[in-house]
Amino acid sequence: MNRTLLVAAPLAMTAYGLTRIIGRLDGHYGPGADWQLAHLFGLAGMLLFIPIVLGLRPLTRTAGTPVTAITLAGLATTIVQFAADMILAVAATDRDHLKTLQHQFTDQPGIQLAFYDIGPMLFFLGIVTLAALTAAAGHLPWWSPALMLIxxxxxxxxxxxxxxxGLLMLAALVPLTRARPTGGQRPGPSPHPSHAATRTPG
Known part of the structure; x- marks a missing residue:
């Protein structure tokens, strides 16, 4: 699995959170550069998690196949959510206008449920389950799924x-960056691995 992705995806989520907090300090978060930058980090994080989820699938044996599909579906809805908030922010003239546009979007049949209430939860639940299955297969330590759940x-x-x-996700996944291939077998964790909502954007 690509080690750069294992680090970059969680750190992008951390960057989203930090940029969001900083942007809210002046009480005028969104629309604007701070809103767009925060959501760009969030969108990048979700996109980077796609190859991570696909990379975890071979480490989970056959049980990971349906979980992978569910997790990818959750990622897709979260990507749509981030992208929609960025597009709406471009069209909005101020914060109140942005809220109006968001409500117009989520009032469409099925949008709120699919892309805000249920969809993103599938990614979060799926990534925890994949971490648990990967740990059960011996490729992650027992504490990785616990950290992912938190x-x-x-x-x-x-x-x-x-x-x-983002930092806890990084800590949960970092043992995979230390994996070493042995013969023709899939990489596993090193003998001594390092310790490493409804509306998500906004």
Whole structure:
């Protein structure tokens, strides 16, 4: 698995969270450069997680196939959510106008449910399950799924915790960056691995 992706995807989520917090300090977050930059980081993180999810699939044996599909579906809806918020922000003249445009978008039949309420949850639940299956197959330590679970629960409690979510995801996945291939077998973790909501954007 590409080690750069394993680091870049979680850090992009941390960058999204930090940029969002900084952008909200002046009380005028969105629309504007801070909104677009934060959502660009978030969008990049979701896109970078696609090859990570696909890379985890071979490490989970056959049980990972349906989970991978569910996780990718969740990623797709989250990508649409980030992209929509960026596009709407371009069209908006101020914060109130942006909220109006967002409501017009989410009021369309099925949009709120698919892209905000249910869809993104599939990614978060899926990535935890994939981490658990990968650990069960011996490619991640037992604590990786635990960290991943904590990571995905934090934004549901408070979106300002998103920077920590990215760091915990990084810690959960970092043992895979230390994997070493042995013969023709798939890479596994090194003998001593390092410790490493409804509306997501906004």
């Amino acid at each position: 990571a995905v629960l934090l934004p549901a409690a408070d979106l300002n915790l998103m920077p920590l979510t």
